[in-house]
Structure formats: C-alpha cells, structure tokens
Amino acid sequence: MVAPSVLQPKVTVIVFAYNQEQYIAQAIESILMQQTDFVYEINILEDCSTDRTRAIVLDFQRRYPDKIRVDLPVQNQNNNKAFATAVCRAQSQYIALLDGDDYWTSPYKLQKQVDFLDRHPESVTCFHAVHVFYEDGSRPMRISKSQKPVLTIEDILEGLSIQTGSTMFRRSAVQSFPEWYQTAGIGDWELHIFLAQHGNAAYLDTVMSAYRKHRGGIYTSASRISVLKARVAMYEQIDAYLDFRYHKLIRSLIGRNYYELAEEYGKVGDQAEAKKYLTRSLSIAPLNRRLPYRNLLYTAFRLHAPGLYNLLLNTLADKGRLQIDRATKE
Template sequence: MKLSVLILAYNHEKFINQALDSVLMQQVDFDYEIVIGEDCSTDNTRDILSGYQQEHPEKIRLLLPEKNLGMHDNFIQTFKECRGKYIALLEGDDYWTSPDKLQKQIDFLDRHADYTICFHNALYLYQDGSTKCFLPPDNWKNTFTLEDILSSNIMSFASIVFRQGFIQEFPDWMYDINFVDWILQILLAQHGNIGYINETMNVYRIHPNGNWSSKTQIEMRLEILKAYHYIENYLDSKYQNK
C-alpha cells in the first residue's frame, strides 16, 4: 500500500461530505486507502461515513470505537491502523482543494529519500466567509528542518504527508498537549528534512466547534507554553548524550 489517508472525525456532519469528496477526487497513479477514526459523534457523522464506506468498501476502512476515545487516542489508534508507506492527514471539518495534491506530495517524497515530511500552504476559512492564506514564515524556502518548526507550528494539519516507519510509540506527555500535529512534526523532523510546496491545496475551517480555533487567545498561549516545556525537556534528554 503506497498511501494511507488518515481522517479524524467527530461531530462533523456539516463538513464530512466535503472532506471525503476531496479525498475521493484525488487523481493518483498509486494505490491508497482511507482510514477514518470516527470518535462516537453525537450527530449524524457516523451514519454519513457508514454510507460512504458502503459505497467504497475497497477504499474506506471505518474505525468505530464503542466509546469516545478523545482526540489523542483517536489519532493514535487510527495512526496504528494505517498500512501505507506514507500517511496523509485530514480532519473531518477541513478539505483539500487540488485533485493533484497527493500525487505532487508523494512524487516529492519518492524523489527525496532524506525527507520525512512534505507540506504546502493552506487557506483559512472563517465563519463570515472571509479567507486568509496561511504561509510558512520563510515561504521562499523549499526545505525546512527541526530547528524551523521548533519556533512555531508552520504546517496546517491537512497539508501534511509524511513517511512511515519513524514513530513506534508516542511520548506520554503528548496527552497533556491539546494539539497532536505539532508534536508529530517534531518527532518526524528528527529523522529528516521537511519539503515545502508553494501551492495552496487545502482549506482549514475556523469555527466555534473547532478543537483549536474554539480557544481564546489566552488559552492558546498557555497551551503553547506548556508544549514548549515538554518539547524542551524531551529534546534535551534525547540529545544530551550525543
């Protein structure tokens, strides 16, 4: 299996159709699977996904836990079910905009064996319909490193495709952090460079029910400070004897 598309879904009935359709529209020359962690939504998300799975049983694997796992365990359980050489990320309230997105990113990683991640720009979509393009701080660079991403989270979750095989277990302290994508990036960037494609190929929705966008500025800053504390301790202990 060349690629697994990892989708996290929870109470996304308003958005999940667009998310899945944006995956199914991808034009690729390789085999891929769609692995969806549906975390016991209280709306119709699970029913919608079951319908898609019945229409595409050869493509979609739907994980249906009996109880709500929470963001961290849902991600980890879904991650462990992915069989692809590469993994692409998508949350159920976001979507991809280019039918060539996956082909371009897989081609890049196939050509660059020393790169662990490939990402691109994202378009932020606000509730009032306004948009803003999210670019990395040095968008003129084609390559980023661990040092670059330690300064800030420069990648939208749905823009990331990464190489499998570097993460066997996630650190316990990740459960105390309210976002898993930045931690994932840091774990992967220890093993290789990060490739950047200067194209906007996904939409990230900013809405009141979003896991991150629903927080106040103070809550966000406190979460980031806590993350830096854990990351600093983790990297110091990992590299202090090298």
C-alpha cells in the same frame, strides 16, 4: 486484474471526524476524487460525534468498503490515542492527514506529494500552501503565508506551522509515540517535532487544499490563558523528550509564553498572576531575544506602578488633545 483490496496501499489518509455533519462528506469526496498511479486507503477516526457525522461516515464506508476503514471508539476521547494507533497500524509507505471540516482542492495532491517524497529521501515530510477561508464570511479568503522551502526541527519548535490537511509524511519515521502524547490534547505540532528528528519538512508552493475557519473549530472556543498554559506544559514535555538538546531555545520560547500570560492576566484584571508571569518571563531566560522588551517595560510599569502609569497616559492624552485643538484652530 488484481482487486484493489489485495494491493498494498502506498498512502494511508487519516481523517479526523467529530461533529462535522455539514462538512465531512465534502472532505471524504475530496479524497475519493484523487487521481493516482498507486493504491491509497482512507482511515476515518470518528470520535463519538453527537450529530450525524458518524452516520455519514458509515454510509461512505458502506459504499467504498475496500477503500474506507472507520475507527469507532466507545466514548469520546479528544486525544491523540486513536491517531497514534492508526499510524502504527498503517502498512503504507506514506501518511496523509485531513480534518473533517477541511477539504482538498486538487485531484493531484496525493500524487504530487508522493512523487516529491519519492525523489527526496532527505525530506521526512512535505506540505503545501492552502486556501484559508472564514465560514461566516467575516474575512475574505486568502492563501496561507509562504513558508521557507525547508523547515528544520528548530523552525518547528519556534512555531512555524504546518496545516493539517497539507501534510504527508513517511510512515517509517514514526515507530511509536510516547505515552504523554497519546493522552495530550489533539494537535499536530508535537507530531512534526517527532518527524523532524529524522529529516526536514519540505514546502511545496502550490495550493492544494482549503482550511475552513469557523466558530465550531477545535481551538476557537478555548481561552487564550488555557492555551498558553497548555503550550508551556507541552514545551516542557518536548524538552525532556528531546533529551534537552534544544533546552536553551525551548526555555526562551517558554519565556515568551510567560510574557503573553502576563499580558492576558493583565487584560482580565488579575494583577497578582500578571506580575507572577512577568517575573517568570524575565527569570527563565535572561536577555531573551524573543521578548518584546519595549512592550515588556510598559507592562511592568503598568503592573508595578499603576498610578504613575495612568497619570502618564492621561498626560500624554491631554497633550495630544491640545495639539489637535491647535491644529483645528489654525
């Protein structure tokens, strides 16, 4: 019998690990439980955790030296460079992804996704439904929203999301990554834009993983304003990367983000910035169907005529209280 270490892996599973000592073992074990008729390998990107994550990962590597590779940077990177390197280095046919605080729930996940992609050369990616649960128990567990059977590049540009732990894609679809992507903040959206240029993303309506939402997640601590500004900058990068083939669509999406920035600045009392972004939202893509015009009018009224706006609100409130009083007396 040929030793597994000399067989060419069909799938490379890339795991993102950072400060996840409570969860990383469960994530790795959920990969090791996979039942397949092919060889797969695990490449863990450990980004200089300050807790015991690295020690746990290295212990797994010691126990499974023919299965697990660990990349250990000298200092925390918090960008896509290690991921880009891992993808371009992989010799496998397919790449699967998993965050270190999530885990797979089906032992047949890899097999099902490989079988699907083997049968469907028109699809460059396939993904599936996930269980979403909140670590603190603040909300009940739910299944992710059902998706269209097939997503195009336009769908992904518009924001239809693909959860990291559900993703498998063809290694051949990515030959290299642009420099700006490697130094950008960690995220999957840009990756799926790159992939969608070569084929569709197919949805499998089967729950095969769990997505953990908790206070320590990568995005939960970022301010909404910072997230929106970063998204606008990324839209501009993507627009140029795609040679402006989707310029009209992307401009309308930027306009929607400008409107949301106006709302957020209004909430924190920065009227000047709120007005600036409200004006930008209207000027960048006139007649933008992605703008909630009714809400936008209220926002414009509140920002440019606050006295009249408050007077109107008080009048409506008084009218409502009067109607309640009358109903009570009757």
